[in-house]
Structures are given as C-alpha cells and as structure tokens.
Amino acid sequence: xxxxxxxxxxxxxxxxxxxxxxxxxxxxxxxxxxxxxxxxxxxxxxxxxxxxxxxxxxxxxxxxxxxxxxxxxxxxxxxxxxxxxxxxxxxxxxxxxxxxxxxxxxxxxxxxx
Numbered sequence: 001x002x003x004x005x006x007x008x009x010x011x012x013x014x015x016x017x018x019x020x021x022x023x024x025x026x027x028x029x030x031x032x033x034x035x036x037x038x039x040x041x042x043x044x045x046x047x048x049x050x051x052x053x054x055x056x057x058x059x060x061x062x063x064x065x066x067x068x069x070x071x072x073x074x075x076x077x078x079x080x081x082x083x084x085x086x087x088x089x090x091x092x093x094x095x096x097x098x099x100x101x102x103x104x105x106x107x108x109x110x111x112x113x
Contacts (some may be wrong), residue, residue, distance in 0.1 A: 024061060024098070031099025034092055037084060038100075046100040058105030064097035 014061045035044070038056075046057030056064065070076035071085035072093075078111070 021069065026061065026094035026096075026098030028095070028098040028102050031095035031097070034095055035099055038096065041080075042100075045103045047103070047106045055105060055107055056100045057103035058107070059101055061097045061101035064100055065093055074086045 031041075035046075038046070041050070041053040042056050046055060048055050067076065068085050068088060071078060071081040072088060074082060076082075086092075
C-alpha cells in the first residue's frame with residue numbers, strides 16, 4: 001500500500017512537470033514572423049555569423065524573456081537592443097523567446113580530450 005501511494009505521487013509529479021513545460025507561454029510561429037528585425041544581427045534562426053553578435057538560437061526561453069525585458073526597461077544597457085526592445089510588448093517577447101529557444105544552435109560543447 002505504501003509503495004502504491006509513492007508510485008502514484010511520483011507519477012503525478014512527473015506528469016505535472018511535463019504539462020508545465022508543454023504549456024510554456026509564447027507562440028513560436030508568431031515569434032518567427034516577429035524575428036525579421038532580429039535576423040539583421042542574430043541571423044534568421046538566431047545563429048549569427050558575425051562574432052560581435054551573440055548566438056541566441058537554443059538559449060533557454062526564460063533567459064531570452066529576461067534579457068529582452070531587461071533591455072526594454074534599461075536594466076541591461078545596450079543602446080541598440082534597448083531601441084529594438086522598447087517597441088516589444090510582453091506578448092512579442094514571449095513569442096520571440098519561444099521561437100529562438102526552439103532553434104538548433106551551432107554552439108556545441110567541445111569533446112574532452
């Protein structure tokens with residue numbers, strides 16, 4: 001009986017965790033449409049070919065949301081990004097983060113020798 005209760009609890013926890021991830025806010029398809037301006041520096045899928053611009057493809061969604069929100073508010077200080085981010089709504093930020101976080105990044109962890 002004790003094992004059955006533990007199994008039920010663990011199964012429920014796993015299912016709840018999976019549903020939270022599946023319900024993450026932001027529309028990646030809308031984000032792709034909104035990413036045209038971002039593509040000038042970061043590339044169409046977030047994999048910038050110019051080393052002065054960060055690769056944002058594959059970044060954590062929450063990180064991208066925080067970064068764009070901080071650029072918009074001025075907490076992160078970059079004149080170019082602040083200029084773009086101030087025009088973004090909360091929904092725009094969520095959509096862009098959903099899109100770029102789902103892109104495959106060209107960044108890879110090197111194999112240890």
